[in-house]
Amino acid sequence: MGGANISEYDRLEFRARGFIDNATFGRLKDDVPQRKSVRCLMFELIVRLHEVEKQKAIEAEGVKSWSNDGVSVSIKPATHSVSSDNVFEDLIVEYLTGEYDKSKTPLLYRGTSNAKCS
Numbered sequence: 553m554g555g556a557n558i559s560e561y562d563r564l565e566f567r568a569r570g571f572i573d574n575a576t577f578g579r580l581k582d583d584v585p586q587r588k589s590v591r592c593l594m595f596e597l598i599v600r601l602h603e604v605e606k607q608k609a610i611e612a613e614g615v616k617s618w619s620n621d622g623v624s625v626s627i628k629p630a631t632h633s634v635s636s637d638n639v640f641e642d643l644i645v646e647y648l649t650g651e652y653d654k655s656k657t658p659l660l661y662r663g664t665s666n667a668k669c670s
Contacts, residue, residue: 568597579653593647
């Protein structure tokens with residue numbers, strides 16, 4: 553993962569699990585052992601969350617500048633968005649589409665309404 557320590561990993565894993573629990577309405581909380589698609593999704597989400605935090609830290613540093621012998625240099629870190637909620641949602645859909653819980657309900661099922669408007 554490139555530098556996350558254990559406590560940082562635990563925090564990122566907690567956040568990633570929250571994304572998955574939210575998308576699946578908690579259908580995976582009792583899923584033991586974890587299926588491969590969920591393990592792979594967790595890894596992807598943790599890596600992306602770590603990248604987002606690193607990017608935010610770089611952006612927070614701001615402009616670096618120095619001068620030497622009459623020459624002044626200013627460098628602003630390149631900024632690019634490495635994540636958004638859409639990226640997390642896209643990953644969840646990619647990994648969990650076609651997956652079902654023990655009662656054969658699709659993990660990403662959000663319900664439907666057949667009520668007629670009058």
